[in-house]
């Protein structure tokens with residue numbers, strides 16, 4: 001059995017595939033971030049649920065790496081030590097999981113994706129980003145969304161190192177898309193010319209994932 005098949009067999013993964021097939025949670029409403037804070041079909045939580053494929057890799061800091069590859073001027077590998085030397089930013093954002101929970105006012109600290117982009121310099125042909133994590137998870141986003149002003153390669157949440165269950169030592173946060181785009185335990189960022197589906201995107205979920213128009217599933 002492939003690793004992806006093993007991951008895909010967890011109970012939640014099976015349910016999430018079925019929800020995609022049935023269009024579950026779709027309200028047909030549209031709301032706008034300018035006037036409403038909670039996207040359609042979402043409910044607010046105060047705790048922070050853990051969602052993943054069921055394997056939470058332990059990545060010791062001395063073997064942690066971030067590889068940037070593909071269509072960039074400067075392909076780079078950061079170690080934990082060299083990553084800490086990059087400019088540090090703080091961002092506060094709301095997060096929205098496709099399973100319908102949202103959580104407000106999360107304070108993140110780490111490296112703004114824009115600061116990383118300034119260093120690696122995507123080539124003009126680069127239009128999409130494929131993210132790969134230490135648990136084998138993949139997800140895809142357009143480069144412009146990866147480059148959003150509040151997107152961050154986060155090492156801290158509410159002033160504390162991000163715990164292993166939430167994607168530590170480092171995870172991506174792209175708050176304006178459904179949270180499955182925010183890869184935990186991020187290991188590799190590849191810049192590509194045309195869009196390539198990641199794990200959930202091959203399992204019934206949207207290539208883009210805009211919570212404000214309930215873009216949950218593949219054909220929405």
Ligand SMILES: Nc1nc2c(c(=O)[nH]1)N[C@H]1C(S)=C(S)[C@@H](COP(=O)(O)O)O[C@H]1N2
Nearest residue numbers: 049050051052053097133137166180183184
């Ligand atoms: N590496 C990795 N990243 C992942 C996932 C995963 O299974 N593996 N799950 C995604 C999903 S579906 C969600 S909702 C969020 C959950 O993050 P949390 O567990 O910190 O709430 O992580 C996303 N990033």
Ligand SMILES: [Mo]
Nearest residue numbers: 051097098180
């Ligand atoms: Mo999710």
